Amino acid sequence: MKHRPTIRDVARKAGLSLSTVSLVINNRGYVSPETRESVLKVVRELSYHPTRSARGLASKTSGNIGFILSEEHFSQAEPFYTRIFLGTEFEARIHNFYILLTTVGDQFDPDQYVPRFLLERNVDGIIIAGKVSEKLISYIDSLGLPIVLVDYEMKRALHSAVLIDNWRGGTLAVEHLLALGHRRIAFLGGDIRHPSLSERYAAYKNTLNQAGVHLDETFEITEEKATSVAGGTSAAERLFASGANPTAIFAVNDAMAIGCVRHLKSRGMRIPHDVAIVGFDDIDMSAHIEPRLTTVRVFKEEMGKIAVQRVVDSITAKTNIVVTTHVPVELIVRESTVSAAHADD
Amino acid sequence: MKHRPTIRDVARKAGLSLSTVSLVINNRGYVSPETRESVLKVVRELSYHPTRSARGLASKTSGNIGFILSEEHFSQAEPFYTRIFLGTEFEARIHNFYILLTTVGDQFDPDQYVPRFLLERNVDGIIIAGKVSEKLISYIDSLGLPIVLVDYEMKRALHSAVLIDNWRGGTLAVEHLLALGHRRIAFLGGDIRHPSLSERYAAYKNTLNQAGVHLDETFEITEEKATSVAGGTSAAERLFASGANPTAIFAVNDAMAIGCVRHLKSRGMRIPHDVAIVGFDDIDMSAHIEPRLTTVRVFKEEMGKIAVQRVVDSITAKTNIVVTTHVPVELIVRESTVSAAHADD
DNA sequence: ACTTGGTATCGAAACGTTTTGATACTACAC
DNA sequence: GTGTAGTATCAAAACGTTTCGATACCAAGT
Numbered sequence: 001m002k003h004r005p006t007i008r009d010v011a012r013k014a015g016l017s018l019s020t021v022s023l024v025i026n027n028r029g030y031v032s033p034e035t036r037e038s039v040l041k042v043v044r045e046l047s048y049h050p051t052r053s054a055r056g057l058a059s060k061t062s063g064n065i066g067f068i069l070s071e072e073h074f075s076q077a078e079p080f081y082t083r084i085f086l087g088t089e090f091e092a093r094i095h096n097f098y099i100l101l102t103t104v105g106d107q108f109d110p111d112q113y114v115p116r117f118l119l120e121r122n123v124d125g126i127i128i129a130g131k132v133s134e135k136l137i138s139y140i141d142s143l144g145l146p147i148v149l150v151d152y153e154m155k156r157a158l159h160s161a162v163l164i165d166n167w168r169g170g171t172l173a174v175e176h177l178l179a180l181g182h183r184r185i186a187f188l189g190g191d192i193r194h195p196s197l198s199e200r201y202a203a204y205k206n207t208l209n210q211a212g213v214h215l216d217e218t219f220e221i222t223e224e225k226a227t228s229v230a231g232g233t234s235a236a237e238r239l240f241a242s243g244a245n246p247t248a249i250f251a252v253n254d255a256m257a258i259g260c261v262r263h264l265k266s267r268g269m270r271i272p273h274d275v276a277i278v279g280f281d282d283i284d285m286s287a288h289i290e291p292r293l294t295t296v297r298v299f300k301e302e303m304g305k306i307a308v309q310r311v312v313d314s315i316t317a318k319t320n321i322v323v324t325t326h327v328p329v330e331l332i333v334r335e336s337t338v339s340a341a342h343a344d345d
Numbered sequence: 346m347k348h349r350p351t352i353r354d355v356a357r358k359a360g361l362s363l364s365t366v367s368l369v370i371n372n373r374g375y376v377s378p379e380t381r382e383s384v385l386k387v388v389r390e391l392s393y394h395p396t397r398s399a400r401g402l403a404s405k406t407s408g409n410i411g412f413i414l415s416e417e418h419f420s421q422a423e424p425f426y427t428r429i430f431l432g433t434e435f436e437a438r439i440h441n442f443y444i445l446l447t448t449v450g451d452q453f454d455p456d457q458y459v460p461r462f463l464l465e466r467n468v469d470g471i472i473i474a475g476k477v478s479e480k481l482i483s484y485i486d487s488l489g490l491p492i493v494l495v496d497y498e499m500k501r502a503l504h505s506a507v508l509i510d511n512w513r514g515g516t517l518a519v520e521h522l523l524a525l526g527h528r529r530i531a532f533l534g535g536d537i538r539h540p541s542l543s544e545r546y547a548a549y550k551n552t553l554n555q556a557g558v559h560l561d562e563t564f565e566i567t568e569e570k571a572t573s574v575a576g577g578t579s580a581a582e583r584l585f586a587s588g589a590n591p592t593a594i595f596a597v598n599d600a601m602a603i604g605c606v607r608h609l610k611s612r613g614m615r616i617p618h619d620v621a622i623v624g625f626d627d628i629d630m631s632a633h634i635e636p637r638l639t640t641v642r643v644f645k646e647e648m649g650k651i652a653v654q655r656v657v658d659s660i661t662a663k664t665n666i667v668v669t670t671h672v673p674v675e676l677i678v679r680e681s682t683v684s685a686a687h688a689d690d
Numbered sequence: 691a692c693t694t695g696g697t698a699t700c701g702a703a704a705c706g707t708t709t710t711g712a713t714a715c716t717a718c719a720c
Numbered sequence: 721g722t723g724t725a726g727t728a729t730c731a732a733a734a735c736g737t738t739t740c741g742a743t744a745c746c747a748a749g750t
Binding site: 004049050051052053054055056057060062063064074075079082086089090093096098099100101102103116117119120121122258284285288289290 | 349394395396397398399400401402405407408409419420424427431434435438441443444445446447448461462464465466467603629630633634635
């Protein structure tokens with residue numbers, strides 16, 4: 001447990017001042033090439049590395065990025081946000097940052113609970129995934145920390161955001177069903193207050209309208225409490241209980257689509273023969289269920305990556321330019337809309 | 346952006362010294378109840394919170410735990426280790442630690458690359474998931490940091506470890522197949538150098554032996570390069586290409602089992618009618634494929650949780666007692682061994 | 691000759707805590 | 721009344737960096 005070298009040791013051995021060594025290490029200010037080289041040489045010889053805490057104290061930076069996720073999304077270990085999170089981990093390492101994860105409840109009260117990394121001044125910027133209290137966002141603003149929103153958007157765009165192209169995704173999904181000849185297309189949705197979900201819903205209605213297809217309200221389930229597998233099952237139940245007889249279903253996300261599939265199978269309905277289904281998100285599971293699910297692929301890791309790039313930009317550049325990125329989506333056609341073995345028919 | 350209060354402000358307002366305030370905050374040393382109360386009152390009034398960097402510098406602690414994962418496991422976003430990681434995140438928050446994630450390559454050379462959080466003295470303890478270079482482990486030891494291994498074990502148990510009860514899991518799986526009347530039971534395995542996998546293999550052989558079932562070498566695939574879905578497909582191909590005709594297969598993990606299922610289905614074989622399959626791990630996907638996979642459930646989040654508890658113990662207690670925990674497993678019987686609709690037969 | 695501005699280096703202060711050692715009081719046993 | 725052990729508080733040092741301002745040199749522009 002030998003004493004590890006400090007910047008002081010480096011300075012002494014190089015015959016220079018602390019300040020000069022610091023300048024070299026941080027690649028800042030004026031240093032002659034020869035001096036720089038000799039410092040670096042000593043650094044190598046001693047295998048010196050600056051300590052994060054000391055650096056943090058002096059420079060008021062932490063080298064960390066905070067990732068905030070709503071409690072429900074985290075505890076369910078939601079495959080969707082989990083992927084985004086892993087994407088940030090990946091990209092963060094490239095930029096020499098670490099990600100600190102925390103969760104927050106639905107409503108935020110600064111007198112009650114504040115993420116610890118904010119109190120301890122232990123992050124340089126914040127990534128928020130999904131929907132959280134607006135109070136929380138303005139609280140963080142008041143700390144002067146840069147924020148990047150992922151899969152969430154506020155009325156007035158004051159923050160950089162990384163968004164899914166939900167409109168295009170919804171349109172692609174419904175157009176796909178229309179192209180297959182479907183006209184009685186149902187929508188299975190949940191909490192429409194979440195911007196992503198309401199956009200998908202809007203795209204659904206718009207696409208049908210454009211195609212001149214009559215909109216039937218009994219075909220729309222928009223108030224299911226949870227957009228989960230269980231929610232999908234219960235929404236499907238309600239849909240058919242209402243007497244609707246769609247030939248195709250657009251589910252607001254894959255979790256609901258999978259729940260829906262399960263319900264249809266339990267009723268003995270064949271997919272896609274009796275009812276075709278399209279989901280949204282392309283979570284891992286979707287390619288593995290039977291039938292494999294047609295869906296709109298969202299590049300989740302990519303979203304995390306972009307979010308980190310944005311927040312790092314804001315941290316380093318100090319300039320607060322707001323960038324909204326719409327990450328493109330892709331329709332993945334699988335067996336839940338187009339039968340693999342056409343022999344079925 | 347008003348100046349946030351420091352411990353100095355608290356001391357001044359409370360009419361006490363820095364040291365006393367520090368003692369109160371850290372709940373240490375002798376402080377009279379009245380003094381403690383008056384300090385806490387001021388802390389509340391100013392809503393003071395100590396800064397992580399300053400605290401870290403003075404106390405040589407970071408409040409972080411390092412999580413090390415091999416590169417391949419991370420980049421594949423392996424659902425197995427990902428779950429363990431999420432388990433640590435969950436538990437870490439309870440103990441007021443943050444998790445810093447990093448990955449390492451297969452071979453470790455301290456002159457080449459060392460995880461940044463080690464160089465920067467930015468972690469108080471380390472959790473290592475899966476198999477990594479032993480050189481890395483001894484390097485970390487030389488830094489005096491406590492280590493907890495998860496799903497990995499070294500010959501001489503010098504570190505606390507959180508392990509799967511692979512022996513019992515493998516035994517349960519094979520006994521299940523025997524109880525169903527199977528005698529020609531194949532094993533699909535990969536890199537047997539990983540302790541977890543070799544234990545499962547050993548349990549397989551032992552259980553068959555105990556049951557007096559002849560071991561047929563052509564029934565054993567133990568050298569598949571990757572224990573992934575693709576590896577499972579290719580292992581299954583090789584198994585049947587060799588002319589083996591098992592009625593049941595025990596795959597070393599769910600990923601391989603799923604790959605195997607895929608291959609069997611492409612050959613037109615019915616599961617479990619023609620061949621029954623058991624996996625290991627119970628990853629999310631397993632309950633959703635067709636047929637739903639019988640498997641040995643591993644409590645992945647739980648393993649992460651325990652790992653954090655162990656490492657926090659070592660960090661706070663300073664005592665280096667080695668604890669090896671075998672997390673129990675559970676056989677989950679699903680359709681890949683027992684037909685749901687018995688009408689099939 | 692006198693500014694000006696860029697280059698190079700340094701000393702000292704600052705960052706906000708924890709920790710160490712000293713001091714002083716009280717209570718109790720002898 | 722002296723010694724001992726526990727209780728309570730404090731002043732100062734230490735932790736390892738970055739940053740600020742000062743100094744000094746040199747070359748070029750007037």
